[in-house]
Amino acid sequence: MVRQMEDDNVTDVSEECPPSYPHSAEAKESLFAAFDPALFRRNSEAVVARLESHLADLSVRGLDLSDPGALSRAARALMTTERETIADFDDKRLAAIVDLYVRTGIQVHSPGYMGRQFSGTVPLAGVVDFVGSVVNQPSSYYEAGQLPITAERIMADELNRFIGWEPGRFAMVTTSGGSLANLTALLAARNRACPGIWARGEHRGRGRPAIAVGEDVHYSVTRAAGILGIGESRIVRLPLDRRGRIAARRVPAVLAAAERRGLEVFCMVASAGTTALGAFDPIDELAGIAAGRGIWLHVDGAHGASLLVSDALRHRLRGIEKADSLTWDAHKLMFVPAPCTMLFYRNAQDAPGAFQRRVASYVFDEEPDAHCEFDSGDRNVECTKRPMIMPLWTLWAMYGRALFAEKIEHLCRTTNEAYGVLTEEPDFETLHQPEANILCFRYRPQGIGEDQVHRLQLRIRKQVRLAGRFFISKVNVRGVAALRVVLMNHQVSAEHFRMLLAEIRTTGERLLRDDDLA
């Protein structure tokens, strides 16, 4: 029954003809063929064989860095030119694509990988993620992702055993990466302190809203101030101690000075640990300072929150139960595919505060039932959200926390051993005793000029990367470049670290000899 002409300005719907584009039986057949289950199995088996070989290859290698132009040509050469019809499936083409994909990545499963905070995933986590990629269950709404959402609740309870919040009162929401989690937490804090910004884009308070952060805070936090309309210039920088941790005893004076400048600090961000050094800010002391002033304490534990599952390392986050919110990346030290970020709130009622509930009748229910309270659409940025918890929950279900604790302790132990190795090398400079699995240092032989140190590290890092045997990173420590290793791979031993130092030394000597530091 056509009865849509309710409006005043009625015209005939037939003005818009039904589409009459061609539709061949052949085209339909080839479309359906792309979804053939047997083809799926054939492709899967080819890929699994390739990945198995890849995982079994424990040779020492870092990154095969390609020229972008050459790689682009190689990729284009693998593309079909049959754009107007669905060609027969070309197994060789797919094999070549997968091979190129695997080969051009940082070799995160090799002991040559010591470079960044993402990890060779636990293979089972990849397998479970694969299920998610096929069955496609977005997890912002219970009806679309029943098990992912259930698993989120379970993991929240499991991990809260190590945080220590009141069961039933806290909340956890997954989101796409630590940067987005930090943004979301700061938004929740802003909405609590300055409700007028959400509604009217303005805040009338004692002073201008401001956020206090450590000097080494991740860039996503300072950036969030720009995004949220706080203003990057309203960031109050807290000084660090010599280990790169916020110097808690100096914080009250800095806050008082900020207040005198007309700033109203509503949120303080602690890192656990920092990206540069893996340093853990003193959460316990900072929580005391924040509580006395009604300041929201957010802990960016993207990297280090995972240490909570280890009895031996949990103390690094002493006081975490006093924080208001916590960012925790499982795609770092819980070894699952990226992204899998959990954002915890001590008080569940703070969580929806990040987003004022909007009426969108296609997703929100007018007559809420028992399922609606499990929806997270009003607590995360995403509408369609990957069921990112599933690899983590499955690992936890299969192995318990032991897998994570063992691997994290193993990595921190090896990092400490590497630190011990460094202290015995006269031409290397240590910069900190590692608190976790990040270790920064410099190659600094006798006689090198102060003005050469910075550039030497940058050049060494590039040369080592280019050589392709080891992959490490670099970072400025107290304004001067340093070499940085992040041990995410349990295949790395102290012996591998010695090999790395030898390569750095050879590289550094060559650079100094060639005086290539202009």
Next chain:
Amino acid sequence: MVRQMEDDNVTDVSEECPPSYPHSAEAKESLFAAFDPALFRRNSEAVVARLESHLADLSVRGLDLSDPGALSRAARALMTTERETIADFDDKRLAAIVDLYVRTGIQVHSPGYMGRQFSGTVPLAGVVDFVGSVVNQPSSYYEAGQLPITAERIMADELNRFIGWEPGRFAMVTTSGGSLANLTALLAARNRACPGIWARGEHRGRGRPAIAVGEDVHYSVTRAAGILGIGESRIVRLPLDRRGRIAARRVPAVLAAAERRGLEVFCMVASAGTTALGAFDPIDELAGIAAGRGIWLHVDGAHGASLLVSDALRHRLRGIEKADSLTWDAHKLMFVPAPCTMLFYRNAQDAPGAFQRRVASYVFDEEPDAHCEFDSGDRNVECTKRPMIMPLWTLWAMYGRALFAEKIEHLCRTTNEAYGVLTEEPDFETLHQPEANILCFRYRPQGIGEDQVHRLQLRIRKQVRLAGRFFISKVNVRGVAALRVVLMNHQVSAEHFRMLLAEIRTTGERLLRDDDLA
């Protein structure tokens, strides 16, 4: 060499002892066993067999909705209690988990699925995503994801053939979902129009910054105004015509009225198509209005931008080449795993404007080389970003655009057939002729009271969902609930739609008979 004591407040580093937690050979062995390539193969093969059966099952089914408490108990029963050691691998436990995961999802590969905008993915896309889950190549930085970043550039060029921007001048960045893309685009627009907000959290202009949107715009857009410090009350609502599209001829008057109220509209958002009806706003006309006033035109094409690849349907986005930015979800009508969102900017220099570049020495290079220009870290929220383009690029490389055009046209054709079926049913009310693959309607038999219509649709939707045979959604159309089908599955035929109508009729008749509409 220990030479870290550069600061004034030097104390002995040995105050912090190296960790001395236990470390058994057994624990180490079981840790390494979790990464065993042979175990990976065994698990993969078990999962592939399960998924193959799942894909082959074309029975008509929707969603098996579970009680959250019961599902939680079922999930917990599958978890190991061996938390302190890594137990031997339990194949049966994994099989049960995968089975529960597959069974509790919306059956997106079944012809009973007609409900939402995510899709049963092309199986090959899942396979490629699987590679990404194992090799883990975050793609905000070239060195970490060489092929994903190369593939992004290639896909940008491929798809821009249908947008029509000047090659080499436009830009594309991938991000985690359409909501985040809309937020990012609005941020770029805000930063161009009101640079003071980023730096100082304030803007001094002619009026208060405001955003103009259609009444049916996705909730992520109005929410973005709250997040970005514009203020939700600074949203200017543009009226729709009877087909649910922004009534372009009425826009100038609305903008003039907003200006008189002290608002300075710096951005207008058009939908292509809307979430509710799949209606396409008249981009061409809106672009003319925006250009004359220096307003940024953002097009939320999360759902409908994919129609650009079809020669038969491209005209729905006429004028797209005049837009300033475009959100395009490949996880909707390009049938890849979520998320895979592309955010296009007509002018590449607008893209970095979304985030003022921050110096973070661990990721940004002080001495940029040929690779740095490929980094996207300063153009997307994410630091660690999933290499989400790879499934899309691989499909495009293997099948060309034909696969996408064929499937989209097939879906739109079936939706139109379904509309035709509806018009012949006297107890159903049509609400619009579908422009794409979304069709809204009501069950409205003769004699039903006006006050019953709204609730009847909501009840029918819930009952149909609960019955588990079909999965459909609902939405308010002009303030009254409607039933909504979104045809994302090419397995759905007009015949399936007739079966759905029969079930709706039976359900509706029962509800009316039981007078269960209080």
